[in-house]
Amino acid sequence: MRRTAETDEIRLLGVAARGHHGVLEHERRDGQDFVVDVVLQVDLAPAGRTDELRRTVNYAEVAAEVVEVVTGPAHDLIETVAADIADRVLARPLVEQVEVTVHKPQAPVGVPFGDVQVAVRRTKDVPVVIALGANLAGTGGTDPDRTVRDAARRLHRVSGLRGVRVSRLFVTAPVGGEAVVGQPDYVNAVAVARTRLAPGTLLAQLHRVEAEHGRTREVRWGARTLDLDLVQYGDPLAGADVTSTDPELLLPHPRAHERAFVLRPWLDVDPEAALRVGDGVARVRDLIPSTADQPVRLLDEEVGG
Numbered sequence: 001m002r003r004t005a006e007t008d009e010i011r012l013l014g015v016a017a018r019g020h021h022g023v024l025e026h027e028r029r030d031g032q033d034f035v036v037d038v039v040l041q042v043d044l045a046p047a048g049r050t051d052e053l054r055r056t057v058n059y060a061e062v063a064a065e066v067v068e069v070v071t072g073p074a075h076d077l078i079e080t081v082a083a084d085i086a087d088r089v090l091a092r093p094l095v096e097q098v099e100v101t102v103h104k105p106q107a108p109v110g111v112p113f114g115d116v117q118v119a120v121r122r123t124k125d126v127p128v129v130i131a132l133g134a135n136l137a138g139t140g141g142t143d144p145d146r147t148v149r150d151a152a153r154r155l156h157r158v159s160g161l162r163g164v165r166v167s168r169l170f171v172t173a174p175v176g177g178e179a180v181v182g183q184p185d186y187v188n189a190v191a192v193a194r195t196r197l198a199p200g201t202l203l204a205q206l207h208r209v210e211a212e213h214g215r216t217r218e219v220r221w222g223a224r225t226l227d228l229d230l231v232q233y234g235d236p237l238a239g240a241d242v243t244s245t246d247p248e249l250l251l252p253h254p255r256a257h258e259r260a261f262v263l264r265p266w267l268d269v270d271p272e273a274a275l276r277v278g279d280g281v282a283r284v285r286d287l288i289p290s291t292a293d294q295p296v297r298l299l300d301e302e303v304g305g
């Protein structure tokens with residue numbers, strides 16, 4: 001079945017408020033009525049499944065945001081009003097695309113007219129970091145390094161991901177204390193990309209790729225044919241990353257900052273990489289020294305190229 005988020009929508013129509021936007025002096029002075037429609041693309045399947053408000057976008061909050069912009073500082077153009085609203089609504093993690101229409105029915109047009117509207121559409125485009133790992137043979141006995149390479153290639157075909165770049169492959173000792181004793185070494189890599197998908201939708205796509213490679217979810221920290229973790233969603237240096245304490249999707253990944261098997265490949269693909277750690281933001285290159293006790297080596301070094 002086609003992913004539903006591409007078709008699911010919340011439509012908030014006819015939000016009315018008085019504002020002072022306009023080029024003419026009397027518009028600035030007297031104000032007039034503005035009417036705004038907001039159409040949000042949001043994957044509504046999780047909310048439909050659980051009946052939980054936190055799994056969708058609260059349209060009352062969006063309406064309040066619209067009124068705040070319309071009644072807020074005056075702009076010359078309704079284009080600016082529409083773009084402001086669109087940017088604010090799109091910053092909500094679950095919103096993948098937004099279309100905002102601003103109507104100005106009392107605009108000084110000079111001739112009889114029905115309505116004037118501007119409509120802007122904005123699509124999410126967020127940097128993301130995905131960690132790949134494998135330490136068991138896949139379906140048909142595929143080696144872990146082959147599985148990681150295949151999965152990395154597969155990421156290029158995930159609808160809603162673009163600009164995928166993948167690190168070289170690293171061989172890493174299993175991390176996780178007692179739980180990983182006796183496990184074979186892992187092959188790890190990190191992919192950086194941009195996405196228009198909401199975090200949960202992207203994670204669902206990653207789970208699908210894991211399943212295609214024969215991943216079954218059993219023991220926590222158990223050996224696995226393929227593990228894809230969403231390490232970070234958004235740019236922490238711009239203060240534009242999503243943080244989440246939902247156990248189904250913790251963001252940033254709570255253990256990434258202490259894992260050489262994530263940090264080393266990440267630095268390999270992005271020397272300027274930065275990660276939110278608690279209240280601060282650290283460069284990945286500065287986090288690596290404290291993981292020096294975790295054995296990590298380039299796979300290519302091992303096979304001589």
Ligand SMILES: Nc1ncnc2c1ncn2[C@@H]1O[C@H](COP(=O)(O)OP(=O)(O)OP(=O)(O)O)[C@@H](O)[C@H]1O
Nearest residue numbers: 220221222227228229230231247248249250251253
């Ligand atoms: N940032 C995240 N990326 C991937 N899965 C996450 C994330 N945050 C929470 N999870 C949840 O963790 C659950 C268990 O995932 P998984 O079995 O891959 O954990 P793990 O790989 O054994 O441990 P770790 O999370 O320490 O790497 C998943 O069902 C998923 O919903």
Ligand SMILES: Nc1nc2c(c(=O)[nH]1)N=C(CO)CN2
Nearest residue numbers: 133172173174175176186261
């Ligand atoms: N070296 C290494 N150790 C791990 C890894 C991994 O990918 N590489 N993944 C784990 C759980 O996701 C637990 N431990």
